[in-house]
Amino acid sequence: MVQLVFPDNRWSPQEYARAFATFLASDTRIARYRGYRNAVVEEAAEHLAGLQALLFDEGWSRIGWPIEVGGLGGDPVCRAAMFETLTLADIPLPEGYLTLEILAPVLLVHAPHLADRYFAALLRGDEVWCQGFSEPDAGSDLASLTTRLVPDGDDWRVTGQKVWSSFGILANRSVLLARSGEPGHRGLTMVLVDFDQPGVEVRPIRTEDGHNHLAEIFLDGALVAGDHLIGPLGGGWATAMYMLQWERGAWGWQQQGKFHRRLEEALAAPGPHPPSAEAIGRAYLATTALRVRTRNTVHRLAREEEIAAETSIDKLLLVDAEVQVFDIARRLLAPCLETDDDPAAGEWWRSEFLYSRAAPIYGGSQEIQRTLVAQRLLGLPREG
Amino acid sequence: MDEQTLELLRTSLEHVLTSGEASSFASRLDELGWDEVVANDDAAAVRTLFEVKGASRSSAPALDLVLATRLASLVGDDSLRTAVLALGPDLLPAELPAANGDVVVDVLTLAPLDGSTRLYAIAREGDELRLTTFTTIGLELHSIGGLDPSLGLMRLVGTTSATSVAGDAALVREELRALAQRALGAELCGLAEVMLRDAVQYAGDRRQYGRAIGSFQAVQHRLADARAALTGAQVVVGEAFADGSPWTATAAKSLAGRGFEEVSRQCQQAYGAIGFTFEHDFHRFLRRGYLLDACFGDWRSLQEAIGRELATTRTVPRIGSL
Numbered sequence: 001m002v003q004l005v006f007p008d009n010r011w012s013p014q015e016y017a018r019a020f021a022t023f024l025a026s027d028t029r030i031a032r033y034r035g036y037r038n039a040v041v042e043e044a045a046e047h048l049a050g051l052q053a054l055l056f057d058e059g060w061s062r063i064g065w066p067i068e069v070g071g072l073g074g075d076p077v078c079r080a081a082m083f084e085t086l087t088l089a090d091i092p093l094p095e096g097y098l099t100l101e102i103l104a105p106v107l108l109v110h111a112p113h114l115a116d117r118y119f120a121a122l123l124r125g126d127e128v129w130c131q132g133f134s135e136p137d138a139g140s141d142l143a144s145l146t147t148r149l150v151p152d153g154d155d156w157r158v159t160g161q162k163v164w165s166s167f168g169i170l171a172n173r174s175v176l177l178a179r180s181g182e183p184g185h186r187g188l189t190m191v192l193v194d195f196d197q198p199g200v201e202v203r204p205i206r207t208e209d210g211h212n213h214l215a216e217i218f219l220d221g222a223l224v225a226g227d228h229l230i231g232p233l234g235g236g237w238a239t240a241m242y243m244l245q246w247e248r249g250a251w252g253w254q255q256q257g258k259f260h261r262r263l264e265e266a267l268a269a270p271g272p273h274p275p276s277a278e279a280i281g282r283a284y285l286a287t288t289a290l291r292v293r294t295r296n297t298v299h300r301l302a303r304e305e306e307i308a309a310e311t312s313i314d315k316l317l318l319v320d321a322e323v324q325v326f327d328i329a330r331r332l333l334a335p336c337l338e339t340d341d342d343p344a345a346g347e348w349w350r351s352e353f354l355y356s357r358a359a360p361i362y363g364g365s366q367e368i369q370r371t372l373v374a375q376r377l378l379g380l381p382r383e384g
Numbered sequence: 385m386d387e388q389t390l391e392l393l394r395t396s397l398e399h400v401l402t403s404g405e406a407s408s409f410a411s412r413l414d415e416l417g418w419d420e421v422v423a424n425d426d427a428a429a430v431r432t433l434f435e436v437k438g439a440s441r442s443s444a445p446a447l448d449l450v451l452a453t454r455l456a457s458l459v460g461d462d463s464l465r466t467a468v469l470a471l472g473p474d475l476l477p478a479e480l481p482a483a484n485g486d487v488v489v490d491v492l493t494l495a496p497l498d499g500s501t502r503l504y505a506i507a508r509e510g511d512e513l514r515l516t517t518f519t520t521i522g523l524e525l526h527s528i529g530g531l532d533p534s535l536g537l538m539r540l541v542g543t544t545s546a547t548s549v550a551g552d553a554a555l556v557r558e559e560l561r562a563l564a565q566r567a568l569g570a571e572l573c574g575l576a577e578v579m580l581r582d583a584v585q586y587a588g589d590r591r592q593y594g595r596a597i598g599s600f601q602a603v604q605h606r607l608a609d610a611r612a613a614l615t616g617a618q619v620v621v622g623e624a625f626a627d628g629s630p631w632t633a634t635a636a637k638s639l640a641g642r643g644f645e646e647v648s649r650q651c652q653q654a655y656g657a658i659g660f661t662f663e664h665d666f667h668r669f670l671r672r673g674y675l676l677d678a679c680f681g682d683w684r685s686l687q688e689a690i691g692r693e694l695a696t697t698r699t700v701p702r703i704g705s706l
Binding site for chain 1: 580584587588595596598599601603604605607608609611612615616617619620622623635638639642684686687688689690691692694695698699700702703704705706
């Protein structure tokens with residue numbers, strides 16, 4: 001295959017987007033990804049892994065990441081431009097990019113030695129990682145988690161149970177938060193756990209839509225190599241909070257692109273009883289607010305500003321937009337979601353709609369976000 | 385404009401907006417060096433003017449000033465810089481029936497008028513739209529209290545002769561509508577920001593059951609929702625000033641109106657009964673906000689118009705680029 005143009009790391013996000021759009025429009029290997037619709041998590045992941053590898057090999061996904069770990073350097077905002085350009089071209093984002101935006105920044109800042117070793121493989125999709133935060137008795141109350149991390153010579157052993165790990169069944173490693181010390185948030189440490197070992201068992205959790213979006217992880221004395229700590233021993237809470245600003249902020253940018261797209265798709269094929277124009281406008285404006293807010297957040301994160309609790313606003317805007325968009329899509333397409341069994345139409349929309357019901361829950365529930373906004377941003381008192 | 389310059393501008397603008405008579409507002413703004421501020425960064429200047437106006441609940445005729453300035457430059461006639469926009473009974477730019485050089489007037493203005501003020505409006509004769517000006521001479525003038533008596537609304541009724549102004553009337557109307565929607569969006573956000581700040585202060589001070597009411601989750605979550613809605617509106621208002629497009633201006637005005645309403649509802653509840661008294665300032669903010677929301681399209685009407693456009697064109701414009 002002739003390389004049309006190798007990415008230039010001096011591009012502005014706009015220049016990058018133009019060049020990338022040209023590549024997507026002209027490269028024949030892209031055709032099989034355009035308009036791809038498959039609600040089955042495992043099948044979609046396998047199909048889109050090819051896209052992730054292709055975009056790495058051609059250099060497009062490496063722009064905006066540091067050269068030292070396998071990127072090509074350049075403006076980090078180009079990453080956001082890549083997601084935007086893919087979505088505009090009706091090409092689904094590989095799940096690897098979703099988790100990468102959340103996991104990679106924390107790795108680059110808090111565990112450069114692991115970034116050296118694994119980052120390029122993660123970006124290419126040769127490695128898939130998942131987050132291991134929640135536990136059966138520690139959901140919103142993350143600081144009460146009990147998975148134990150104990151020393152074993154120069155290494156560590158981890159024992160406990162993790163749950164609600166997005167795309168855990170596709171992963172070969174997990175960035176996991178465990179208790180290495182006292183109770184409360186001071187005794188936590190973040191580690192990288194390999195799944196390919198006897199002490200780890202991963203089971204899928206079938207979600208509302210019937211697909212295996214989530215997983216639970218059982219750890220029984222699983223080995224954590226001595227150098228697989230992410231951030232300092234006992235510093236897990238701060239490391240996790242650093243990670244969450246990416247989860248609630250930068251990730252929102254990817255989601256708004258998808259919501260705009262879904263709205264467009266639903267408007268293109270309205271059923272016999274479309275909803276009111278006011279309801280359509282409401283969904284669009286909620287998505288617009290999310291887009292502009294997360295665009296600003298993407299720029300702030302690229303400038304390495306500490307934005308912490310402010311990303312709870314991004315998450316609240318995301319909840320509003322996601323719920324509104326899929327409510328309106330269901331009504332626009334009715335009765336497609338209710339009665340159509342085409343895997344690429346009714347079944348796919350059903351899955352998207354049902355998954356959107358989790359928006360007020362995933363990544364820190366709406367209640368937690370409201371409390372953070374009230375106490376951290378508005379300065380309301382924690383106690384009387 | 386950097387943050388320090390902005391802060392200085394805010395302080396000077398607050399002074400200009402809140403001291404002195406409406407009739408001298410233009411000259412006070414002139415003394416501040418407004419033209420220079422605008423020349424330096426038009427978008428930031430106008431946005432800040434209206435945010436401060438909203439926050440200080442000023443009744444200064446700032447909207448007419450910026451609209452007339454734009455009008456004068458669009459049609460190349462400096463004498464229009466002091467003219468006042470005639471609004472229809474629906475608080476949208478008026479469209480007056482015209483015949484034989486006369487216009488039939490039943491309009492509102494957002495600021496007090498004196499006997500010789502020049503007004504401008506779109507006149508329609510058959511299918512033809514043109515921009516016209518007329519004076520208050522010969523028209524009945526009524527002061528209107530309305531929802532927000534502190535504004536000094538006026539109603540003008542009668543038939544009068546009008547002078548045509550050269551220029552593309554439809555284009556001028558579109559330009560001015562977008563500018564007004566951006567400005568009103570900023571003003572609504574400025575107003576709502578102060579409402580939220582004051583209610584948060586109250587919720588932290590007011591104690592019941594031996595604790596600050598702002599420590600109750602029910603109260604916290606209401607005010608957090610208000611914060612999110614207002615921030616969502618503010619960023620889109622900022623984008624409307626940055627991209628200058630009519631579409632974004634409409635989106636911003638709608639989100640700002642909705643943000644204001646969300647903030648006012650949650651704050652009203654946080655205040656409880658005290659906020660419902662005439663003595664408390666709350667209703668003055670509430671009245672001003674609803675009146676601003678009604679001008680140039682209330683948030684629901686705009687939301688509906690946006691939805692209709694999306695359903696008709698089947699395209700979903702992305703507001704805000706990287």
